[in-house]
Amino acid sequence: MTKSDKIPDATITRLSIYYRQLELLEFDGYRMVSSEKLAWLCQGNPAQVRKDLGYFGEFGIRGVGYDVIDLQAQIKKILAINRDWNMGIVGVGNLGLALLQHHNFSARGFKCVAAFDNDPDKIGADLPSGLKVRDIRELDAAIDELDIEIGVITTPASAAQAVANLLLKANVNAILNFSPTRISVPECCLVQNIDFTVMLDILCHKLDHQTTLQHL
């Protein structure tokens, strides 16, 4: 890997998006793609595509472009998604249930192998995916037994930190946090927050700003 110690998060995000477009290109029968076309498909710009990929080596052929299949393999390797990852979901509410049935996860190698809750009415219940809801008190043992590397928090905000602490104690160092609060974790733990209302705040700010500009 070249210059890979300081890869911006935005580059990693874009690689993930390039990858999705490359899949569609392959599906449509394309063998090669130029940085111009890839950029256009991803609503980016060609120089950015070349720069993003340039962090990791030389993948394209000047004047020809990138091999659609080869570049997918390279990006999968860079993102470390060239293998499956086991996830455990904590909090079997509406959102947890929706995620457990989200086909896109398993299609991309993210396997929901366990679901946990602390509600006696939910524990033991059969899930559409074939799993049974486990008692949160089994978290530690289940993580070890099922080789869970990613914890997904879909509890209310009030329970999120306690769940994060349990995951850390069980040596899960990657957390996807859907609860509408920030959690404190040591530096060794990686957290991706997905707070829908933060996204809405950004949208509203831009919408309002745009409207204001139109009326100037």
Added chain:
Amino acid sequence: MTKSDKIPDATITRLSIYYRQLELLEFDGYRMVSSEKLAWLCQGNPAQVRKDLGYFGEFGIRGVGYDVIDLQAQIKKILAINRDWNMGIVGVGNLGLALLQHHNFSARGFKCVAAFDNDPDKIGADLPSGLKVRDIRELDAAIDELDIEIGVITTPASAAQAVANLLLKANVNAILNFSPTRISVPECCLVQNIDFTVMLDILCHKLDHQTTLQHL
């Protein structure tokens, strides 16, 4: 508003996060907060807090900090969340249903006022929120009637672009896109993509990179 034409997205995101911590501070009885404490609570740094707020004016008192209530009001105004926004959800699958019941939306002034689907088995069904699922063919009229400004797409990837086109045609210029694909929209339309698997890709890349570094 000062210097507000070139506010980075990251600043807007952080403002939204500051706002959530200010709410908690108010709840805990705090009247003032320093940039140091606010930064610590948000896992940021104090210079960044001051810079972010500095885009919009002078809110703090040197050596004392920010007024917890006043700064909330200011941020609400900046983000344009000092009023309610009406949203329509298109796609009443598992995720759509989960979002319709997501208390955090309405608590923050994002009102789900309509839900649409094209599945005859779903159209007319009563939702837990008290709404009925509407026929997607009613989208145009309902958006006008209910003053919907934000469209939320929770359809499969294959339907997302068609839904986006319908929303645009009905003059909805802000879209929160949960479908696992990018949608093409004209520049006047704002899109926030929330693709869970992109977030997982980022997490996996970092986790793998961290593990590699540990073994060097």
